[in-house]
Amino acid sequence: MGLRTVHDVAGKQLCTGCGVCAYLAPDEVRMADVLDHGRRPLPITPVGGGGDALACCPGAGLAHSTVDAGPGEIAELRATWGPVRALWEGYATDPELRYAGSSGGVATALAAFCLERRGMAGVLHIGARADVPYLNEARFSRTRAELMATTGSRYAPASPCERLDLVEAAPAPSVFIGKPCDVAAAGLAARVRPALAAKLGLTIGIFCAGTPSTRGTLEMLAAMGVPDPASVLSVHYRGQGWPGHARATAVGDAVGTERRLTYEQSWGEILQRHRQWRCYLCADHTGEFADIAVGDPWYRPTGDDPGRSLVLARTARGVATIAAAIGAGVLTLVPAAPGILPASQPNLVNARGAVWGRIVTLRATGQAAPRFRRMPMAGVWWRRLCVREKLRSTVGTVKRIRRRRLWRTVELLEYAPTPALTPADSASLIAMPDPRHAVGLHDQGS
Numbered sequence: 001m002g003l004r005t006v007h008d009v010a011g012k013q014l015c016t017g018c019g020v021c022a023y024l025a026p027d028e029v030r031m032a033d034v035l036d037h038g039r040r041p042l043p044i045t046p047v048g049g050g051g052d053a054l055a056c057c058p059g060a061g062l063a064h065s066t067v068d069a070g071p072g073e074i075a076e077l078r079a080t081w082g083p084v085r086a087l088w089e090g091y092a093t094d095p096e097l098r099y100a101g102s103s104g105g106v107a108t109a110l111a112a113f114c115l116e117r118r119g120m121a122g123v124l125h126i127g128a129r130a131d132v133p134y135l136n137e138a139r140f141s142r143t144r145a146e147l148m149a150t151t152g153s154r155y156a157p158a159s160p161c162e163r164l165d166l167v168e169a170a171p172a173p174s175v176f177i178g179k180p181c182d183v184a185a186a187g188l189a190a191r192v193r194p195a196l197a198a199k200l201g202l203t204i205g206i207f208c209a210g211t212p213s214t215r216g217t218l219e220m221l222a223a224m225g226v227p228d229p230a231s232v233l234s235v236h237y238r239g240q241g242w243p244g245h246a247r248a249t250a251v252g253d254a255v256g257t258e259r260r261l262t263y264e265q266s267w268g269e270i271l272q273r274h275r276q277w278r279c280y281l282c283a284d285h286t287g288e289f290a291d292i293a294v295g296d297p298w299y300r301p302t303g304d305d306p307g308r309s310l311v312l313a314r315t316a317r318g319v320a321t322i323a324a325a326i327g328a329g330v331l332t333l334v335p336a337a338p339g340i341l342p343a344s345q346p347n348l349v350n351a352r353g354a355v356w357g358r359i360v361t362l363r364a365t366g367q368a369a370p371r372f373r374r375m376p377m378a379g380v381w382w383r384r385l386c387v388r389e390k391l392r393s394t395v396g397t398v399k400r401i402r403r404r405r406l407w408r409t410v411e412l413l414e415y416a417p418t419p420a421l422t423p424a425d426s427a428s429l430i431a432m433p434d435p436r437h438a439v440g441l442h443d444q445g446s
């Protein structure tokens with residue numbers, strides 16, 4: 001089916017939530033939280049949301065300029081992982097940052113390096129909303145302290161591209177950090193906005209298996225014993241070790257304590273079930289359009305590790321920045337062999353094959369699907385997936401079409417969070433931990 005505006009993209013559940021349409025057409029489109037879907041474009045005017053907004057929409061599709069490895073790229077990785085020039089494993093040398101970061105704090109350390117030693121003006125990324133801490137907002141950080149306040153993956157809807165105007169207006173180039181679809185959208189927008197292209201100093205993509213909806217976060221909070229979101233004071237999904245715990249505090253909690261779930265409990269049992277539909281159709285989980293991509297070296301046992309990242313340089317600019325950051329002592333990285341990538345993320349290889357099966361099935365049944373060009377997927381489906389997985393990606397998709405009623409256009413209603421409680425409201429509020437997970441109140445120092 002034809003997608004004529006970004007509202008068609010969102011209505012057919014192909015929106016990733018990147019926010020680039022709101023940056024490119026701010027008089028026509030605004031981003032809003034939609035409880036069961038994610039950040040979505042809502043119309044400001046009855047017409048609009050086509051033109052550049054649609055042309056730069058990663059939800060509608062993505063394309064590389066070629067399928068072949070260029071000079072300096074690792075040929076064996078190109079087809080399945082996009083352009084990769086070099087790989088490392090390691091962490092931010094600053095122990096505080098390494099511990100606070102999602103993996104090894106490399107994304108934040110690189111951003112701080114660009115701010116402090118390379119004359120960049122700021123870092124466009126995301127953080128928790130000050131007024132509603134379980135929702136996210138785009139942030140333009142200008143200091144190390146501001147960066148430190150936003151370390152860690154937030155497994156919840158976020159639209160960093162909606163504030164690309166801040167990068168465009170900054171007095172010097174800036175860093176952009178986002179999920180693979182966010183980085184791809186920023187790159188597409190730079191093609192139609194030369195002023196933005198001149199100011200995108202470095203792009204860092206974080207690996208991403210999928211964004212859960214806000215409903216996922218509310219379910220996670222309920223499992224932590226916080227049924228009333230208005231009482232939430234803070235939410236973190238990872239960090240403080242690798243991968244660390246999901247952590248939250250609520251009005252009425254004793255000072256210095258926090259509620260926790262393990263990564264397996266939060267992501268494995270709750271959040272990943274709430275991933276938006278477009279993430280099941282994602283061909284780029286590893287930031288193929290970024291200068292630098294960072295993820296987890298899951299091939300290693302995690303245990304008590306204070307933090308560790310897998311780092312890919314995808315462009316010459318990425319290679320040069322990482323070399324400079326290692327030279328300056330900001331990153332502690334050791335070179336890694338190409339095999340570390342499939343060993344760390346075997347699920348993402350198979351996901352690429354499954355996406356091909358799903359898209360073919362969607363097209364065959366007349367449903368909307370994203371277009372991926374020069375991003376080979378069919379070979380992965382054919383060679384890597386077993387018969388059961390092949391059937392799941394095709395016959396299983398027919399079932400999903402019925403279950404999710406993918407032929408209809410979904411109604412996108414803005415989520416209005418209830419105002420946060422004040423400490424004065426908390427006297428009567430006693431939030432009990434959920435015994436299912438044996439989650440208790442932990443001393444923050446433990």
Ligand SMILES: Cc1cc2nc3c(=O)[nH]c(=O)nc-3n(C[C@H](O)[C@H](O)[C@H](O)COP(=O)(O)OP(=O)(O)OC[C@H]3O[C@@H](n4cnc5c(N)ncnc54)[C@H](O)[C@@H]3O)c2cc1C
Binds near residue numbers: 107154157207209295
């Ligand atoms: C939704 C989601 C799914 C993920 N899935 C995978 C996966 O499948 N495999 C894997 O290896 N790793 C996954 N990650 C983790 C991600 O790879 C790590 O964040 C990455 O390794 C960077 O770690 P770091 O310590 O270098 O980052 P940090 O130094 O902790 O910095 C993290 C940066 O990411 C930004 N950020 C956090 N959440 C979001 C968000 N939702 N949208 C945009 N920007 C955000 C922050 O603003 C911050 O600048 C996922 C993260 C998210 C948010």
Ligand code: SF4
Binds near residue numbers: 006016018053185
């Ligand atoms: S994917 Fe991005 S550009 Fe496309 S509709 Fe969604 S928010 Fe807009």
Ligand code: SF4
Binds near residue numbers: 285
């Ligand atoms: S899985 Fe893909 S489409 Fe979904 S949020 Fe992550 S990068 Fe974007």
